[in-house]
Amino acid sequence: MSIPSAPWxxxxxxxxSGSDFVLRNAHVPxxxxxxxGDLAIDHxxxxxxxxxxxxxxxxxxxxxxxxxxxxxxxxPQVDVDGGMVFPTFxxxxxxxxxxxxxxxxxxxxxxxxxxxDSCAKDERHWTKExxxxxxxxxLKCAYAHGTSAIRTHLMSNATQGALVWPVFKELREKWxxxxxxxxxxxxxxxxxxxxxxxxxxxxxxxxxGGILGAAVSCTDRGGYADDVYTxxxxxxxxxxxxxxxxxxxxxxxxxxxxxENGNEASKGLLHIARASARNAFTGRVVCGHxxxxxxxxxxxxxxxxxxxxxxxxxxxxxxxxxxWLQNRxxxxxxxxxxxxxxxxxxxxxxxxxxxxxxxxxxxxFYGYGDLDMLEIFGQGCKIGHLDRPISHWPxxxxxxxxxxxxxxxxxxxxxxxxxxxxxxxxxxxxxxxxSRPQHDRLVLRDGRPLxxxxxxYRELDDMCANGMVGSGGVKRGRGGA
Numbered sequence: 001m002s003i004p005s006a007p008w009x010x011x012x013x014x015x016x017s018g019s020d021f022v023l024r025n026a027h028v029p030x031x032x033x034x035x036x037g038d039l040a041i042d043h044x045x046x047x048x049x050x051x052x053x054x055x056x057x058x059x060x061x062x063x064x065x066x067x068x069x070x071x072x073x074x075x076p077q078v079d080v081d082g083g084m085v086f087p088t089f090x091x092x093x094x095x096x097x098x099x100x101x102x103x104x105x106x107x108x109x110x111x112x113x114x115x116x117d118s119c120a121k122d123e124r125h126w127t128k129e130x131x132x133x134x135x136x137x138x139l140k141c142a143y144a145h146g147t148s149a150i151r152t153h154l155m156s157n158a159t160q161g162a163l164v165w166p167v168f169k170e171l172r173e174k175w176x177x178x179x180x181x182x183x184x185x186x187x188x189x190x191x192x193x194x195x196x197x198x199x200x201x202x203x204x205x206x207x208x209g210g211i212l213g214a215a216v217s218c219t220d221r222g223g224y225a226d227d228v229y230t231x232x233x234x235x236x237x238x239x240x241x242x243x244x245x246x247x248x249x250x251x252x253x254x255x256x257x258x259x260e261n262g263n264e265a266s267k268g269l270l271h272i273a274r275a276s277a278r279n280a281f282t283g284r285v286v287c288g289h290x291x292x293x294x295x296x297x298x299x300x301x302x303x304x305x306x307x308x309x310x311x312x313x314x315x316x317x318x319x320x321x322x323x324w325l326q327n328r329x330x331x332x333x334x335x336x337x338x339x340x341x342x343x344x345x346x347x348x349x350x351x352x353x354x355x356x357x358x359x360x361x362x363x364x365f366y367g368y369g370d371l372d373m374l375e376i377f378g379q380g381c382k383i384g385h386l387d388r389p390i391s392h393w394p395x396x397x398x399x400x401x402x403x404x405x406x407x408x409x410x411x412x413x414x415x416x417x418x419x420x421x422x423x424x425x426x427x428x429x430x431x432x433x434x435s436r437p438q439h440d441r442l443v444l445r446d447g448r449p450l451x452x453x454x455x456x457y458r459e460l461d462d463m464c465a466n467g468m469v470g471s472g473g474v475k476r477g478r479g480g481a
Contacts, residue, residue, distance in 0.1 A: 005451065006442075006449065006450075006451045006452075006453075007439060007440040007441075007453050008424070008426075008440045008441060008442040008449070010440060011426050011440060012078060012080065012424070012442055014076070014078060015078055015442065015449050016076045016078075017448065017449065018447075018448070019053060019054075019055060019056035019420070019446060019447030019448045020053060020054050020055065020075050020076070020447070021053055021075050021076040021077070021078055021447075022050055022051070022052045022053070022073050022075050022076070022077050022078065023050065023051040023052075023053070023078050023080055023085065023422075023424065024050050024064065024065075024077055024078065024079045024080065025048070025050070025064045025065070025079055025080055025081055025082055025083075026048070026049055026050070026051060026064070026080050026082070026083060026084070026085040026424070027046045027047070027048055027049075027082055027083070027084045027085070027428060027429070028046065028047055028049055028051070028061070028084070028085045028086070028414060029045055029046060029047075029084075029086065029394040030045055030046065030047045031045060031391070031392045031394055031395055032086065032087050032394055032395070032398055032399065032412070032413060032414050033047065033049075033061055033413075033414045033415075034409070034413055034414065034415045034416065034418075035061075035415055035416035035417060035418075036049075036060070036061035036062070036414075036416050039061070039063060040063065043389055044389050044390060044391070044429065044430055045389055045390060045391040045392065045394075046084070046429075047063075048063065048064045048082075049061050049062060049063060049064050050062050050063070050064050050065075051085065051414070051420075051422075052073060052075065053075075053420045053444075053447045054075070054447075055447070056419060056420055056446035056447035056448065057417060057418060057419055057420055057447065058414060058415060058416055058417065058418055058419075058420050059416070059417075060416060061414065061416055080424055081428070082428035083424055083425050083426050083427065083428055084424075084425045084427055084428060084429070084430075084433055085414070085422055085423070085424050085425070086146070086394065086398065086422070086423045086425070087398050087399075087411070087412050087413050087414050087421060087422060087423070088146050088147060088148035088149075088398075088411060088412070088421040088422065088423060088443070088445070089145070089146055089147040089148065089373035089374075089377075089397050089398060089412070089423070090147070090148065090149045090150075090373075090397065090398060090399075090401040090402045090405065090407070090411050090412045091142060091147050091149070091150045091151070091357050091358050091371065091373055091376075091397075091401070092151050092286065092314075092316045092355050092357045092401035092404065092405065093151060093153070093255075093286075093288045093316045093318060093355075093357035093358070093359055094138070094150055094151065094152045094153070094357065094358050094359065094360075094361070094371065095152060095153050095186075095359065095360050095361075095363065095365070096134070096135045096138040096139070096150070096152045096361075096371075097131055097134075097135055097152065097153075097154050097155055097160075097164050097167075097168075098119060098122075098155070098360065098363040098364070098365070099134050099135070099137070099138045099360070099361045099362055099363055100134045100137060100138070100361070100362045100363070100460055100463070101119075101122050101125070101134070101362070101363050101364065102362045102363050102364060102367040104122065104125060104463075105118045105119070105121050105122035105125070105364060106118060106364075107119075107364040107365070107367070109328070109330040109332075110324070110325070110328050110330075110332075110367075111220070111325065111328050111330045112219065112220050112260065112261075112325050112326075112328075112365075113219070113220055113330075114330065114364070115325065115363075115364040115365040116219075116364075118364040119363070119364040119365070122364065123155075123159070123160060125463075126160060126163060127163075128163060128166075128167060130463055131163060131164055131167045132167045132170070132171070133459075133460065133462070133463060134460065134463065135152075135167060135168070135171055136171060136174075137455055137459060137460055138361065138371055139171065139175055139178075139179055139181070140454070140455040141361075141370050141371045141372075141454050141455060142179060142371040142372075142373075143175075143178055143179055143443075143450075143452075144443070144450065144452055144453055144454045144455070145370070145371060145372040145373065145374065145441075145443075145454070146373070146374070146423035146441060146443045147179065147371065147373055148178075148179060148180065148410070148411050148412075148421050148445070149179060149180040149181075149182075149401075149402065149405060149407055149411045149412075150179055150180075150181055150182070150371075151181075151182040151183075151184060151211070151255070151401075151405060152168070152181065152182070152183055152184070153183075153184045153185075153186040153213060153255070153257075154168055154183050154184060154185060154186055154210075155186055156185040156186055156187050156201060156204075157187065161185070161201070161204065165183070165204060165208050165210075168181070168183045168208070168210075169208050178445070180405075180407060180411065182210070182211060182405060183205075183208065183209075183210040183211065184210060184211040184212070184213040184255045185201055185204070185205045185210060185211070185212055185213050186213055186214075186215070186257070187201065187213070187214055187215070188214065188215050188218075188229045188230050189214050189215060189216050189229070189230050189231070189232050189236065189239050189240075189243075190228065190229050190230070190232055190239075191214070192214065192239045192242045192243055192246075193232075193235075193239065195242060198242060198243075198246060199246060202246040202247070202249075202250055202252065203250070205250075205252060206250045206251075206252060210252075211252060211253045211254065211255045212243065212246065212247045212250075212252045212253070212254055212255075213254065213255045213256055213257070214230075214243055214256055214257070215229075215230045215256070215257040215258075215260075216230055216231075216236075216240070216256050216257065216258050216259075216268035216271070216272060217230055217231045217236075217258060217259050217261075217266045217267070217268030217271075217292075218230040218257045218258060218259065218260045218261070218268065218289070219231075219260075219261065220261055221261070221263070222259060222260065222261040222263055222265075222266040222268065222292065223259075223261070223263045223264075223265030223266030223267065223268075223292065224263070224265055230257075230268075231266075231268075236268075236271055237271060237274075237275065240271060240272060240275035241275060241278065241279060243275075244275050244276065244278075244279040244281050245279065247281070247283060248279060248281055248283070251283070252283065253283045253284040253285070253286075253406075254281075254283060254284070254285045254286070255285075255286040255287075255288070256268070256272055256285075256286070256287050256288065257288055257289055258272060258287045258288065258289055258290050259289060259290050259291055259292040259293065260289040260291055260322070260325075260326075261291060261292055261326070262291060262292060262294065262295050262326060262327060262338050262340065263292050263295060264292065264295040264296060264297075266292035266295075267292070267296075267304065268287075268292075269287050269290050269293070269304055269307075269308055269313070269315075270303075270304045270307055270308075272285070272287060272311075272313070273304070273307040273308050273310065273311040273313055274307065274311075276311040276312075276313070277310065277311055281311075284312075284314070284404050284406070285311065285312065285313045285314070286313070286314045286315075286316060286404055287308070287313050287314070287315050287316070288315075288316045288317075288318060288357070288359075289316075289317075289318060289322060289342065290315050290317070290342040290343075290347075291322055291326055291340055291341065291342055293305075293342050293343045293346070293347075294338070294339070294340075294341070294342060294343055301343060301346055302346075302350070305343075305346055305347050305349075305350035305352060306350055308347070308350070308352050309350050309351045309352050313352065314352070314353045314354075314355060314400070314401075314404045315342065315347050315352055315353070315354050315355070316354075316355040316356070316357050316401070317341055317342050317344050317354065317355070317356055317357075317380065317384070318341075318356075318357055318358070318359035319341045319356060319376070319379055319380040319383045319384060320358075320359070320366065320369065320375075320376065320379050320380075320383075321358075321359035321360050321365060321366040321369075322340040322341050322342075322359075323339060323340045323341060323383055324340075324366050324368075325340065325365060325366070326338060326339075326340025326341075327340055339383060341383055341384060344380075344384045344386065345384070345385070345386070353400050353403070353404065354396055354400070355396045355397070355400050355401045355404070356373075356376050356377060356380040356396045356397050357376065357397075357401070358371050358372075358373065358376050370454065372437075373397050374423075374425075374433065374434075374437075374438055374441075375437070376397065377393075377394070377396070377397045377434075378433070378434035380393075380396070381393060381430075381434065382434070387430070390430055397412075398411075398412035398413065399412040399413050400412075419446055419447075420444055420446065420447035421444065421445055421446070422443075422444040423441055423442070423443050423444075424441060424442040424443075424444065425438045425441050426438060426440055426441070439453075
């Protein structure tokens, strides 16, 4: 029995509703396949295969149209006609607690400073219902697009932290088995001067099974003495030692916002790498953004990359959001001249694990986005020139983030004997799937097709009552944005 109402049914009309069938004639990134033996690999790093699924697990991956038993299988056959198959995606860096607030609290300048200011103003709208509804809407979007694990940073000041963490914990349990959800405490480095309050936050994170975080050298003036919030030049190293000590005492992993600017003076990643070594830290460390690496001299860049590798730091690039925010003229007159993204190739060449992630979606830091990791992967490849060939870069949105999140084979891998969590695209080559939005993709979870598409934005209309212009252009309260 097929599911005729699903978007993918127009090109895959015979997909069974059960979890036993064969995907025939699929192109799969060879770097994502494990346990299949030798497969031929083309110039784009793709293998042309048949994937047999039994009881919701991948039972075999063999060359397409081979004479093996798979071709004569009695299972239903679904010919994807060369369509590409990825494992489900893993989104390592998001902010779903802020999501879908861009209309009610606008960032008028589009700058990083403007985002900080308008985000702070939006706090007056935050209630449990508001946060819960927006966060779950984001999870629905990601799930429909084929993401099976998300790490979100959570505003963790006294007021918002008390509100957000319980909502996060409730949603994590509700969505378990569909999306594995992790939370990171987001605060500024200066916060750790008050070690009593910092310890309370670390205890809260531990209680909720979260990750400790901080923003380091992460303003437009990052790296300079006048950034008293995230650079804290006189005591940066001491504050980082406090962060690492609190995490080490509680067996917590760390996830930092770092160097979100284009300043050569901003070297938060270097300080974090050295703090990790100085504190003999053995937990996982993630550093997001790292934009200022692009402003370093070749020699300095090489040194920082080697230090990051030595400290086993994972770097996550947020290419779409950073390109939108960085080097923006707040007057709206001048065109930006810098890309605003980190040096992904150089980090990768140094052996640093590099990932791509969504970052913000429809909030003050980026007014667009839908937590579609295919969009993130495609734009990352284009912005960072990761093509020619794309080769191993699918790992940046699959197994690499899964590894640093401590997830098993159920996420980010096509594993023979493992669960069949797959995304099937109509596009047959990268030039096809990265050119059209692939809205008719087939998402398989435990081998079963998802019938649902993305949620309608109108589900958020009740959140418009807090003084914004609704999606239909109707003013729904006082003080429209």
